[in-house]
Amino acid sequence: MGPVSHPSIRFRYNAALAVAGVIATLGGVPLLGASPYFAFVLLIPISIALWGWRAGTDADERGVEVRALFGTRLVPWSQIETLAPDGRRVQAHLANGRVITLPAVTAADLPRLVQASGTTLDGHDDPDDEGTAADREGTAADLDDATEAQ
Secondary structure (H helix, E strand, C coil), rough: CCCCCCCCCEEEEHHHHHHHHHHHHHHHHHHHHHHHHHHHHHHHHHHHHHHHHCCCCCCCCCCCCCECCCEEEEEEEEEEEEEEEEEEEEEEEEEECEEEEEEECCCCHHHHEEEHHCCCCCCCCCCHHHHHHHHHHHHHHHCHHHCCCC
């Protein structure tokens, strides 16, 4: 039997962000009737719509793919030393000393992110299992230990 393949896990911002950018763009179109010099004003909502649609993080057995407005970067798991929560965000600390913020990934998403690599965190066999409040408190300490150990 061959190795088990884990599908890619996608983390994206709420689609409402892209929709809001589209609505703001449509609302700004009448400015073009007043003067074509207002065309640059439409770049802001267009950029927000594109960023909201495109930005995010994909993770699979190869590594973590960080998607931004104008580019994509694949970071292999071998280059990631730790995944650390930083407020409401998660950062990947790389072997070369750089730090990358993972768009649309929260601390609650860390078990799913690690599972995409083909491994699991201690006490996180099933990412869909919510458990009890006492379990969640214990797993938060396990998560801290696991991120420090990496």
